[in-house]
Amino acid sequence: MAEIAVERLTKRYGETMAVEDLSFTVEAGRVTGFLGPNGSGKSTTLRALLGLIRPTSGRALVMGKPFHELRNPVRSVGASLDAKDVHPGRTGRGHLRTLAAAAGLPDSRVDKVLDMTELTPARDRRVKGYSMGMRQRLALAAALLGDPKILMLDEPANGLDPQGMRWLRDILVALAAEGRAVLISSHVLSEVEQTVDSVVVIGAGRLVMQGTLAELIKGDRRPALVRSPRADELRDLLEQQGATVTIDGRPDSMLVQHASLEQIGTLAADHGIPIFELTHEVATLEDRFLELTGEGGNVR
Amino acid sequence: MRVLKSEWLKLVSVRTTWALLASMILIEGLAAGLLTSLGDVGDLRKRNVATLIIGTHLAIVFMFTLGALLSTNEFRHGTANSTFVVTPKRERVIAAKLAVGLVVGIVGALLYIAVNAGLGLSILSNRGINVDAHDAVNGYVGVGVGLVLGCLFGVALGALLRNQILTVVTGMVIFLLAGTAALFIGNDVGQYFPGESLLALQGTPGADKTLLSQTNGGLVLGGYCLVLGIAGMAVTRRREIT
Numbered sequence: 001m002a003e004i005a006v007e008r009l010t011k012r013y014g015e016t017m018a019v020e021d022l023s024f025t026v027e028a029g030r031v032t033g034f035l036g037p038n039g040s041g042k043s044t045t046l047r048a049l050l051g052l053i054r055p056t057s058g059r060a061l062v063m064g065k066p067f068h069e070l071r072n073p074v075r076s077v078g079a080s081l082d083a084k085d086v087h088p089g090r091t092g093r094g095h096l097r098t099l100a101a102a103a104g105l106p107d108s109r110v111d112k113v114l115d116m117t118e119l120t121p122a123r124d125r126r127v128k129g130y131s132m133g134m135r136q137r138l139a140l141a142a143a144l145l146g147d148p149k150i151l152m153l154d155e156p157a158n159g160l161d162p163q164g165m166r167w168l169r170d171i172l173v174a175l176a177a178e179g180r181a182v183l184i185s186s187h188v189l190s191e192v193e194q195t196v197d198s199v200v201v202i203g204a205g206r207l208v209m210q211g212t213l214a215e216l217i218k219g220d221r222r223p224a225l226v227r228s229p230r231a232d233e234l235r236d237l238l239e240q241q242g243a244t245v246t247i248d249g250r251p252d253s254m255l256v257q258h259a260s261l262e263q264i265g266t267l268a269a270d271h272g273i274p275i276f277e278l279t280h281e282v283a284t285l286e287d288r289f290l291e292l293t294g295e296g297g298n299v300r
Numbered sequence: 301m302r303v304l305k306s307e308w309l310k311l312v313s314v315r316t317t318w319a320l321l322a323s324m325i326l327i328e329g330l331a332a333g334l335l336t337s338l339g340d341v342g343d344l345r346k347r348n349v350a351t352l353i354i355g356t357h358l359a360i361v362f363m364f365t366l367g368a369l370l371s372t373n374e375f376r377h378g379t380a381n382s383t384f385v386v387t388p389k390r391e392r393v394i395a396a397k398l399a400v401g402l403v404v405g406i407v408g409a410l411l412y413i414a415v416n417a418g419l420g421l422s423i424l425s426n427r428g429i430n431v432d433a434h435d436a437v438n439g440y441v442g443v444g445v446g447l448v449l450g451c452l453f454g455v456a457l458g459a460l461l462r463n464q465i466l467t468v469v470t471g472m473v474i475f476l477l478a479g480t481a482a483l484f485i486g487n488d489v490g491q492y493f494p495g496e497s498l499l500a501l502q503g504t505p506g507a508d509k510t511l512l513s514q515t516n517g518g519l520v521l522g523g524y525c526l527v528l529g530i531a532g533m534a535v536t537r538r539r540e541i542t
Contacts, residue, residue: 047542052381052384052541052542053540054540067385067388068388068389070388073385073386073388074386077385080382082378084378085377085378085379086377087310087313087373087379089314089315090310091313094313097313098306099306099383101305101306101309102305102306102383103302103386
């Protein structure tokens with residue numbers, strides 16, 4: 001059974017369709033990236049999973065149940081929706097104590113998660129003095145309070161510096177390795193691409209793809225980049241072979257589609273045309289992500 | 301009990317709570333001290349208890365605000381997310397806030413009475429003015445109950461309205477403009493308004509013909525708290541936390 005199962009989830013606010021017919025699953029023991037541009041429905045989906053909003057139709061299940069039916073929600077799910085969701089006048093430890101008390105957890109657990117998130121030196125400082133990175137750590141500490149089987153974190157890398165990103169990556173990978181299901185949302189793929197094992201990509205409230213990072217890249221059909229001092233001559237030859245050629249900014253450089261690297265190289269060799277560069281333009285995950293979700297954002 | 305402990309920790313872990321309580325004590329202490337020290341002896345002989353508790357309306361605003369912050373801080377600072385994830389049975393959270401509001405209301409009322417009576421009565425005594433014990437007890441009971449209900453009113457209204465500024469402004473209008481409703485609507489209806497009920501509860505002298513009795517004033521104000529509290533729980537249970 002999947003730890004998280006979203007089944008044909010639809011959430012409509014008046015005329016606005018926030019999430020439409022969305023289905024995906026999240027398994028234990030891996031970090032799953034929940035990716036999509038701002039406004040694509042990620043937070044709405046997480047809120048539905050946490051029972052904070054009611055789906056218009058469909059289901060959002062955690063451990064096979066709607067959130068409100070969980071017998072011990074804190075032990076099952078740890079969540080952070082926004083690192084800024086803290087009373088600024090409370091200390092970090094004070095904030096965690098209010099949550100621990102509601103969950104029936106001892107103060108020793110508060111100190112433990114402060115230690116895990118390396119916030120112990122700042123635990124008695126008021127949160128208004130925390131940096132964004134410290135607030136992200138505090139949000140993760142709050143999510144870890146109940147030692148939950150599932151972690152749901154909305155944009156946990158937001159505002160982290162490179163050291164913070166590495167720290168987050170290490171701790172999330174370690175938590176998943178302990179058998180937890182970890183779902184982290186992001187609108188910036190590069191923030192999480194070294195952390196996640198698999199991805200759920202949504203755009204405009206709908207599922208775009210679910211799979212591994214390799215599968216995300218695999219669907220890419222990028223052109224070959226060819227650089228030659230006799231580009232015009234090679235271009236004519238390639239077009240005669242049925243390839244599509246476009247000049248790539250420089251006169252000696254072109255992008256070739258519908259011909260493999262081997263075909264291009266052989267053709268050039270047969271005609272004694274020197275090649276300075278012959279390569280597939282490497283698609284970054286970011287490129288692929290933008291292709292899938294659209295560059296124009298998802299404001300509806 | 302868990303939720304109750306959590307709500308208590310929320311209350312005592314922010315400085316605003318202590319600042320509001322201290323401000324209330326300071327202002328009403330100043331009011332009681334100055335009015336009993338500087339007031340005309342003749343007037344004070346006639347209206348000593350009423351003069352003593354004249355600062356109650358400002359004190360009510362402080363207690364109401366304290367109660368309102370208990371509820372609205374959750375939405376003002378976004379902590380409602382984690383609160384309702386940890387405690388999905390949201391009505392329990394509102395019930396716990398009301399219980400904490402009751403406790404802090406009693407604490408505030410006792411502080412008010414201790415400072416007011418300690419300071420005001422000793423000054424009156426020094427000036428040779430005797431205070432009728434029955435009137436004093438009656439006045440302080442009304443004020444104490446009023447402060448407790450004012451705090452509960454704030455918790456309940458905050459749970460219902462959610463928006464901090466809207467809740468506090470609504471409370472100000474209700475309690476600071478008390479006494480004016482009857483001018484526009486007439487006593488038959490106006491006397492049942494929350495602000496007017498509070499005036500009645502304090503046993504405001506000279507207003508016997510326009511206000512409910514002290515007991516009925518308390519019952520009406522308590523009724524408002526009950527209805528608003530139940531409505532706050534029902535709305536919070538159904539509300540989407542976005």
